[in-house]
Amino acid sequence: MQNLSFFPITLNMAELGSRNPLPAVIAELDQPYRIGDDVPEELQAAARYGQVPNMFPYLMQDGYSRELTAREIPAVVLENSKLRAVVLPTLGGRLWELFDKASGKHLLHTHGTMQFANIALRKVWFAGGLEWNIGTRGHSPTTCDPVHTAIVKTPEGYEVLRMWEFERLRGVVFQVDMWLPEDSDVLLTAVRIRNPHDHDVPMYWWSNAAVPETTETRVIAPATEAFGSDYTTDISRVRPTEHQGTDATWLVNSPHAADFFFDIQPGHRHWIAAVDHDGDGLAMLSTSLLRGKKLFVWGQGDGGKRWQEWLSPGAGPYAEIQAGLAQTQFEHLAMPARAEWSWVEAYGNARLDPATSHSQNWDAAVAHAGARLEDLVPDAELEDALAEATRNFALPPDEMLVRGGAWGALESARRRHSGKAWVDEIGTPFANDVKLGAVEETGPWHCLLEGGTFTGAGSFVAGADWEELLANDGGAEAQFHLATMKHARQDLGGAIAGYGAALAADALSPRSKVLAHRGRALALLATDNTDEGLAELATASRLEPSNLPLLSEAMNLSIGHGNPAQALALASEAPAGMSDVGRVRFLTALALAGVGRSPEAAAILRAGVEIPDIREGEDGIAALWQQVCPDEPVPAGYRFAMH
Known part of the structure; x- marks a missing residue:
């Protein structure tokens, strides 16, 4: 049965x-x-x-x-x-x-x-x-x-x-x-x-x-x-x-x-x-x-x-x-x-x-x-x-077991606001209630839809409707999000200008200020403005030194753009304990090799490096081992190449 x-x-x-x-x-x-x-x-x-x-x-x-x-x-x-x-x-x-x-x-x-x-x-x-x-x-x-x-x-x-x-x-x-x-x-x-x-x-x-x-x-x-x-x-x-x-x-x-x-x-x-x-x-x-x-x-x-x-x-x-x-x-x-x-x-x-x-x-x-x-x-x-x-398909649910994301409810509200068609929700209801654990994620965007002042968000949205609403708001937080949306669709010039305007407004939250410097840095690097981009990247990382994803990204991009010394400096300025994180340890070893300190890089690798978020097919640890330990076979734990 x-x-x-x-x-x-x-x-x-x-x-x-x-x-x-x-x-x-x-x-x-x-x-x-x-x-x-x-x-x-x-x-x-x-x-x-x-x-x-x-x-x-x-x-x-x-x-x-x-x-x-x-x-x-x-x-x-x-x-x-x-x-x-x-x-x-x-x-x-x-x-x-x-x-x-x-x-x-x-x-x-x-x-x-x-x-x-x-x-x-x-x-x-x-x-x-x-x-x-x-x-x-x-x-x-x-x-x-x-x-x-x-x-x-x-x-x-x-x-x-x-x-x-x-x-x-x-x-x-x-x-x-x-x-x-x-x-x-x-x-x-x-x-x-x-x-x-x-x-x-x-x-x-x-x-x-x-x-x-x-x-x-x-x-x-x-x-x-x-x-x-x-x-x-x-x-x-x-x-x-x-x-x-x-x-x-x-x-x-x-x-x-x-x-x-x-x-x-x-x-x-x-x-x-x-x-x-x-x-x-x-x-x-x-x-x-x-x-x-x-x-x-x-x-x-x-x-x-x-x-x-x-x-x-x-x-x-x-x-x-x-x-x-x-x-x-x-x-x-x-x-x-x-x-x-x-x-x-x-x-x-x-x-x-x-x-x-x-x-x-x-x-x-x-x-x-x-x-x-x-x-x-x-x-x-x-x-x-x-x-x-x-x-x-259109039969309504009899018993809800798990609530998913709040983004379907927000999209439904956005479409109602702009007069656009939406799907029939009878069979797939999206609860229109920001209290369902989603206030932080979608609450600011519901507020913007309802005509309120945009005070910033830790989440992001995309689409012409949202860009128009943010442009009409005009505040520093709105300018930062507009710049981010332009950046995401690869309007790099618009992003650089938008990040600059948001930073010049001097009314950004500390987190948005960090992300604006980081975004401007990425856009500058993508347009071959290397020195200015790396300087902005260092500024962003130093504004929030405990931000591990930002430190990892800043170190990686500094090394990739020919400035391993900056990567080492940022790692040395990080709070206690962050230098022990697997990816930071690997990037530190990579930067040490980049400034000619291969024995120190080899010592880190021999002591052991584990990167939980290593990418599929990523073979950087093995490549660095071969560079700094040329006479030793790559340990099995470092072999992630698909071939």
């Missing part, structure tokens, strides 16, 4: 920490790969479309450590006679566990230690389960935030778990409805995205599942070719079964990290499965709108193994299978004005015959898997589920 329950579970995890107060204005989300000439022009054009320079107006989330303790977090459990699913609504609505009762196996990479790391658009992510990625290429800005979560009761009498949120980068509303019918072999999920704007919006969605990797795990999808890259080569058309002399559909055959976006031809059903030596493993199926299907492997090199241990300590290796709106993750699709997109996904145990699924005959393996998955959940059944979900 179907059962939906809500209670805490215990995981070994670190604190998420406070958000980074520095507005995300730096242009740092460039396309990391070149698209090869053998890729269709349609795909190349979609890869050029919709790129964003940064994650503004979001704040980064890099305040976590690696100090793990047992913590309780809310969980929703959906269970029937076949499956048990565990969902984490305060962490992006992640499907954390999918347990198949018949085989006794976890279909997802699920473990008891949740380790935050810098592999996401907002610099925080954790490995395992199945996540929802929206906005632009990368792990979602909502992946470690609470999302609105409720139970919806349908006219037929069963319960649906509903999660929804306002995504601030694209300004759209998304919802995920999840249900597990009695005796169903699959967990069903319906996703809806709504564009409230009167213009097209670049759209991106990928459902990303982590699956256990064994020596005999194979991934199967209904395609012979894929668009692939190993993170150093161009994106090009490849044959996964004959990739660089090996069959890369076997997870352990890839020497390095690699992506394979299967080129599923029109007319074929959209699915992907990762199965073990018994033929058991996760099958992901979807209705046709969710076109893309992907395999990602970390590879068998030192860097890939190090990353997996870094992300899932003691939990064993894993890979990822994914499903997305576009054919690859380098593309955005144009979502028309006022459009609503929806689809259904299904997850269950593929239960393939291992002799056929693991044979050398790829076509036979695909045909067999396709037939078994049609038995698991027929395509017509998924289409029926989509029709049913569409009817249920």
Whole structure:
């Protein structure tokens, strides 16, 4: 019998920490790969479309450590006679566990230690389960935030778990409805995205599942070719079964990290499965709108193994299978004005015959898997589920379980203020109450909407409406936020002038004054005014020496712009204890090497440096070790390169 329950579970995890107060204005989300000439022009054009320079107006989330303790977090459990699913609504609505009762196996990479790391658009992510990625290429800005979560009761009498949120980068509303019918072999999920704007919006969605990797795990999808890259080569058309002399559909055959976006031809059903030596493993199926299907492997090199241990300590290796709106993750699709997109996904145990699924005959393996998955959940059944979900989307919640962000309520208020259309909130209500733990974040912006004087905010907004309201206010705090908004959209000249005007007004709060100096410094550096920019950066850091993100950024940029001595000076002036922070220790070592004090840099590295927010693929520690300890092999703990 179907059962939906809500209670805490215990995981070994670190604190998420406070958000980074520095507005995300730096242009740092460039396309990391070149698209090869053998890729269709349609795909190349979609890869050029919709790129964003940064994650503004979001704040980064890099305040976590690696100090793990047992913590309780809310969980929703959906269970029937076949499956048990565990969902984490305060962490992006992640499907954390999918347990198949018949085989006794976890279909997802699920473990008891949740380790935050810098592999996401907002610099925080954790490995395992199945996540929802929206906005632009990368792990979602909502992946470690609470999302609105409720139970919806349908006219037929069963319960649906509903999660929804306002995504601030694209300004759209998304919802995920999840249900597990009695005796169903699959967990069903319906996703809806709504564009409230009167213009097209670049759209991106990928459902990303982590699956256990064994020596005999194979991934199967209904395609012979894929668009692939190993993170150093161009994106090009490849044959996964004959990739660089090996069959890369076997997870352990890839020497390095690699992506394979299967080129599923029109007319074929959209699915992907990762199965073990018994033929058991996760099958992901979807209705046709969710076109893309992907395999990602970390590879068998030192860097890939190090990353997996870094992300899932003691939990064993894993890979990822994914499903997305576009054919690859380098593309955005144009979502028309006022459009609503929806689809259904299904997850269950593929239960393939291992002799056929693991044979050398790829076509036979695909045909067999396709037939078994049609038995698991027929395509017509998924289409029926989509029709049913569409009817249920507007049903109001019966019981709220978790409150998400306050930004949807603010956007609703902004649109009412400007007379613009908004989504129907009956099925996805955004509580219009700034008292719901959101006074500090959104209270000042509600006040501005209501005609009050703007006295500053620690949060940020984007859009022409807000710029007009701030311009009409005209105060120093409004000028600072206007300058920040111009900076975020890369109007560097306007930003420099705006920051200067705000500082000249001499009425800024201490925090805004620091951020104005910092913003002006970044804009000056981006326009090659290096000396003035570095001086402004030092001013900002010295105004608030206890601001760890600012100190780290100032040291990094000082070194990068040829002034390691300034980095050392700023570190020496920081309050006691900050010099022991992992990234500050590394940057101090890097600066010491930059001023010719390599033995001191080597001593820091030999003593040990751990950077909790080290970026995916970041190899700076290893590079510095090779520079200052040239005759010694790089320690395994410092090898984070993807190759």
